[in-house]
Amino acid sequence: MSAMPPARQEGPLALICGGGSLPLAVADFVSARGRQVLLFPLRGVARPEDYAQRPHTWIRLAKFGVFARAARAAGCHELVLIGSLVRPAFWQIRFDLTTLKLLPRIAAAYRGGDDHLLSSGARLIEEQGFRVLGAHEVAPEILVPEGPLGHVQVGERDRADIALGLDYLHATGPFDVGQAVVVAGRHVLAVEAAEGTDQMLERIAALRASGHIRASTVGGVLVKAPKRGQDRRFDLPSIGPQTVEGIVRAGLAGIAVAAGETIVAEPSLLVQAADRAKIFVVGVPSGTER
Amino acid sequence: MSAMPPARQEGPLALICGGGSLPLAVADFVSARGRQVLLFPLRGVARPEDYAQRPHTWIRLAKFGVFARAARAAGCHELVLIGSLVRPAFWQIRFDLTTLKLLPRIAAAYRGGDDHLLSSGARLIEEQGFRVLGAHEVAPEILVPEGPLGHVQVGERDRADIALGLDYLHATGPFDVGQAVVVAGRHVLAVEAAEGTDQMLERIAALRASGHIRASTVGGVLVKAPKRGQDRRFDLPSIGPQTVEGIVRAGLAGIAVAAGETIVAEPSLLVQAADRAKIFVVGVPSGTER
Numbered sequence: 001m002s003a004m005p006p007a008r009q010e011g012p013l014a015l016i017c018g019g020g021s022l023p024l025a026v027a028d029f030v031s032a033r034g035r036q037v038l039l040f041p042l043r044g045v046a047r048p049e050d051y052a053q054r055p056h057t058w059i060r061l062a063k064f065g066v067f068a069r070a071a072r073a074a075g076c077h078e079l080v081l082i083g084s085l086v087r088p089a090f091w092q093i094r095f096d097l098t099t100l101k102l103l104p105r106i107a108a109a110y111r112g113g114d115d116h117l118l119s120s121g122a123r124l125i126e127e128q129g130f131r132v133l134g135a136h137e138v139a140p141e142i143l144v145p146e147g148p149l150g151h152v153q154v155g156e157r158d159r160a161d162i163a164l165g166l167d168y169l170h171a172t173g174p175f176d177v178g179q180a181v182v183v184a185g186r187h188v189l190a191v192e193a194a195e196g197t198d199q200m201l202e203r204i205a206a207l208r209a210s211g212h213i214r215a216s217t218v219g220g221v222l223v224k225a226p227k228r229g230q231d232r233r234f235d236l237p238s239i240g241p242q243t244v245e246g247i248v249r250a251g252l253a254g255i256a257v258a259a260g261e262t263i264v265a266e267p268s269l270l271v272q273a274a275d276r277a278k279i280f281v282v283g284v285p286s287g288t289e290r
Numbered sequence: 291m292s293a294m295p296p297a298r299q300e301g302p303l304a305l306i307c308g309g310g311s312l313p314l315a316v317a318d319f320v321s322a323r324g325r326q327v328l329l330f331p332l333r334g335v336a337r338p339e340d341y342a343q344r345p346h347t348w349i350r351l352a353k354f355g356v357f358a359r360a361a362r363a364a365g366c367h368e369l370v371l372i373g374s375l376v377r378p379a380f381w382q383i384r385f386d387l388t389t390l391k392l393l394p395r396i397a398a399a400y401r402g403g404d405d406h407l408l409s410s411g412a413r414l415i416e417e418q419g420f421r422v423l424g425a426h427e428v429a430p431e432i433l434v435p436e437g438p439l440g441h442v443q444v445g446e447r448d449r450a451d452i453a454l455g456l457d458y459l460h461a462t463g464p465f466d467v468g469q470a471v472v473v474a475g476r477h478v479l480a481v482e483a484a485e486g487t488d489q490m491l492e493r494i495a496a497l498r499a500s501g502h503i504r505a506s507t508v509g510g511v512l513v514k515a516p517k518r519g520q521d522r523r524f525d526l527p528s529i530g531p532q533t534v535e536g537i538v539r540a541g542l543a544g545i546a547v548a549a550g551e552t553i554v555a556e557p558s559l560l561v562q563a564a565d566r567a568k569i570f571v572v573g574v575p576s577g578t579e580r
Contacts, residue, residue: 164465171461175454177478188467191481194497203493207484 012036012076013138014130016059016067017046018083022135022142022238022265024050026082029139038074040067046083068128079125081234082135122233134233136263144239144283146259150271152280154254158221160186162256162284165223173227179237182252184220189213197224197239201246208251222247225258225286232261239281240265244273252279259283302326302366303428304420306349306357307336308373312425312432312528312555314340316372319429328364330357336373358418369415371524372425412523424523426553434529434573436549440561442570444544448511450476452546452574455513463517469527472542474510479503487514487529491536498541512537515548515576522551529571530555534563542569549573 013035017023023046027037039056041048059067071079122132136143148154154162161183168181168188178192182204189207192200201222207213224237239257247255255274262283264270274281303325307313313336317327329346331338349357361369412422426433438444444452451473458471458478468482472494479497482490491512497503514527529547537545545564552573554560564571 168462168465168467171465172458175458175461175478177458177481181483187484188465189484191467191483193471193481194477194479194503195493196502199493203485203489212486213484 010035011078012038012074013133014038014040014067014071014074014076014079016079016081017041017051018081019045019047020083020240020265021050022263023083024054025265026080026135026139026142027054029141035138038071038076040070042083064125064128068130071130077129078131078133080133080135080138081122132233134236136236137233142263142265143260144257144262144264146283146285149264149267149281149283150274150279152254152274152278154256154280154282155219157185157219158253158256158280161219161221162223162282164188165221165256166225166258166284166286169223169225169227176227179227180222180224182220182222182250184213184218184252189220197222198242198246201243201250201252204250204252205246219253220251222250222252222255223257224255224262226261236261236263238263238265239270241269241273244270244277244279244281247279248277254280254282256282256284258286261286300325301368302328302364303423304328304330304357304361304364304366304369306369306371307331307341308371309335309337310373310530310555311340312553313373314344315555316370316425316429316432317344319431325428328361328366330360332373354415354418358420361420367419368421368423370423370425370428371412422523424526426526427523432553432555433550434547434552434554436573436575439554439557439571439573440564440569442544442564442568444546444570444572445509447475447509448543448546448570451509451511452513452572454478455511455546456515456548456574456576459513459515459517466517469517470512470514472510472512472540474503474508474542479510487512488532488536491533491540491542494540494542495536509543510541512540512542512545513547514545514552516551526551526553528553528555529560531559531563534560534567534569534571537569538567544570544572546572546574548576551576 013030015023015027015037017039023039023041027039030037039051039054040059041051041056043058043060057070125132164186165181165183165188168183168191169179172191180192180197180200181188182190182200190200190204195203204213204220222243224239226232226236237257239255239262243255260283270281273279303320305313305317305327307329313329313331317329320327329341329344330349331341331346333348333350347360415422454476455471455473455478458473458481459469462481468490470482470487470490471478472480472490480490480494485493494503494510512533514529516522516526527547529545529552533545550573560571563569
């Protein structure tokens with residue numbers, strides 16, 4: 001039984017910022033709506049130069065007390081966790097007193113998959129009086145809409161591959177594994193698990209170079225969709241310009257992601273890169289809604 | 291609608307031999323039962339030195355006419371396809387006349403997954419008057435039995451990982467993808483697709499070396515099982531001594547395979563290697579039978 005989170009209320013929004021440019025994009029979208037944003041970049045994860053020009057407070061993973069005191073002092077009751085975060089080795093984390101008390105339950109969360117870990121973390125934070133929101137709830141602009149993102153259109157052959165990929169992700173949703181597959185010629189070539197999307201795409205490039213994917217396999221699609229039952233506040237699938245680079249190296253035709261459920265980082269750079277490489281990028285109705 | 295295969299009948303058995311030592315092991319098991327075996331090693335795949343001491347007829351992929359004439363002349367009506375075979379690039383195959391007539395249907399088979407390709411190939415062969423058997427039907431000795439193969443026992447934690455792995459393979463069976471996953475701490479770390487088991491294990495080793503798998507993840511199991519609906523005559527999952535080497539490099543605790551549905555190559559070498567490395571190898575009731 002988890003405690004009920006406090007009712008939604010306005011006031012400053014705390015952003016706990018992992019790596020990459022997405023936290024700052026979210027901050028700008030929220031600020032543009034007239035809401036004050038407090039930035040809490042994570043030491044060792046967020047890049048200091050990205051935050052040099054903005055007011056911010058450095059925090060550390062598992063030093064939740066530091067964050068909680070600063071946020072409460074500013075009258076802040078809602079927070080968003082956003083940006084890339086490598087799952088840390090348990091023994092590398094230094095816990096403060098607030099966090100230490102929660103240790104047995106954090107350890108329990110560590111035994112599950114990534115989704116389990118994040119949901120458990122959010123529950124612990126909410127018990128401290130904060131409401132945890134998804135970045136897309138405060139900044140829906142970061143979600144991929146339905147339809148093509150660039151100028152390259154999806155072909156008939158690609159549609160069949162996309163449908164198969166969505167079916168596969170739908171079937172494996174309950175397992176808290178990956179959120180992505182590569183499908184070409186109605187054949188699942190790769191399934192993402194612990195390695196992440198970028199490494200999966202490198203694998204396709206290597207299989208192609210070594211002749212393990214037959215030369216006649218043209219096209220092929222990276223398909224991403226959230227897991228069924230996933231806590232949508234975190235870890236929605238995401239794409240960015242580096243995804244297009246991976247697609248080009250893998251020799252694939254395009255990217256299909258669940259519309260309204262996938263985060264896009266640096267969308268204008270992504271579209272530029274996709275158009276230049278003649279790669280399609282499309283938001284499709286997700287298999288998780290069927 | 292495929293033609294009914296001819297009824298089972300004795301007489302010499304033709305073995306179409308791919309790479310590795312398994313074809314010769316099957317030949318020995320069949321010979322020990324008193325049945326004559328005709329060896330047809332595949333040029334460019336089987337190693338010439340392995341066949342130097344035995345009567346044999348070299349054949350080529352897609353030169354089915356050559357094989358069919360030699361086999362019929364010897365009064366042979368049954369054949370087994372056994373051994374490793376890299377899926378060839380379509381344009382690299384030189385077809386003879388018999389095979390050329392079947393080309394449109396071979397091309398159609400190439401568009402599906404591996405299982406589809408093999409089943410389609412078998413159907414074409416059966417229409418030429420041959421019955422295609424699985425290697426394990428003529429030599430059940432090559433199948434992994436239920437229970438441990440070596441001296442290392444399966445732990446409680448491993449059993450939970452094995453169950454999760456079997457569940458995952460069961461859920462993805464309809465997709466004609468891989469036959470193997472790596473599970474550790476009830477977390478699916480890797481899913482096999484086009485890359486094959488050995489490369490999947492190398493990925494785990496690399497993820498561990500780069501810190502992407504947390505140091506606290508001890509144990510972990512490679513789980514292999516046939517796909518649901520798979521044509522059991524070919525492409526049953528298989529393990530051999532090189533699988534143990536991959537397990538050691540990946541830092542896993544052991545191997546669990548579907549008992550009675552997984553082929554083991556060089557079992558004595560595999561058990562020696564597993565015992566030496568303190569790796570368990572176990573045949574478990576398959577999820578496909580539940």
